[in-house]
Amino acid sequence: MANPTAAMLVIGDEILSGRTRDSNMHHLARKLSEAGIDLREVRFVPDEAEAIIAALNALRHAYDHVFTSGGIGPTHDDITADAVAAAFGVPIDVREDARAILAEHYARNGIEMNAARLRMARIPEGATLIENPVSAAPGFSLGNVHVMAGVPAVFEAMVASLLPRLTGGAPLTSASVDIPRPEGDIAGPLAALAAEFPQLSIGSYPYIREGRFGANVVIRGSDAEAVEAARARLIEMFPGEAR
Incomplete structure (x- = not known):
């Protein structure tokens, strides 16, 4: 529900x-x-x-x-x-x-x-x-x-x-992944991840650190196992970079 x-x-x-x-x-x-x-x-x-x-x-x-x-x-x-x-x-x-x-x-x-x-x-x-x-x-x-x-x-x-x-539902859980790449580089993989996990909310929040572009990707949802699975999948998409 x-x-x-x-x-x-x-x-x-x-x-x-x-x-x-x-x-x-x-x-x-x-x-x-x-x-x-x-x-x-x-x-x-x-x-x-x-x-x-x-x-x-x-x-x-x-x-x-x-x-x-x-x-x-x-x-x-x-x-x-x-x-x-x-x-x-x-x-x-x-x-x-x-x-x-x-x-x-x-x-x-x-x-x-x-x-x-x-x-x-x-x-x-x-x-x-x-x-x-x-x-x-x-x-x-x-x-x-x-x-x-x-x-x-x-x-x-x-x-x-x-x-x-008040009567609530399942509390939201979240996980974040730091990817040191511009959003233009990660937009395609993020769209694929969102299609793979349609029950989750996946947001990208760009930053500039020491002159380099990157993004914090935040994954949210009420299913903690799905959130963790999506986090692991995203790290797989950017081996050696995402953390």
């Missing part, structure tokens, strides 16, 4: 402007690979409701899971929760269990629970909360959409809270 599929929707003007470097995609891709969920697509959209809704509706109908990051904080431009509710056509309001989590957290730390912070307790109807052990404000899952914070430490904690609830 094929692994579940996933997409990621990264939300935020600060990402698209280059002011903030996104690290959440890298973290999520690694964790999903370990869980046996195949990340197939990543989109970046600004803090605009129409853009978020359109992307979300496209992705949630195309993949088994959609993971979002960004836009669930206390400020006026944190509109992700409202956009998700609109995409699903459900109401959104302050939810008592989310409010209680925030109230306890702020009381314990001597922080006022003001109107801005209360915005983070607004949850679409029918959603399930995602625990946030870092700063308390929860994310949520609605249908196959999982909504999480953009701050990397919080996003990573939410991913750790969420993934045990």
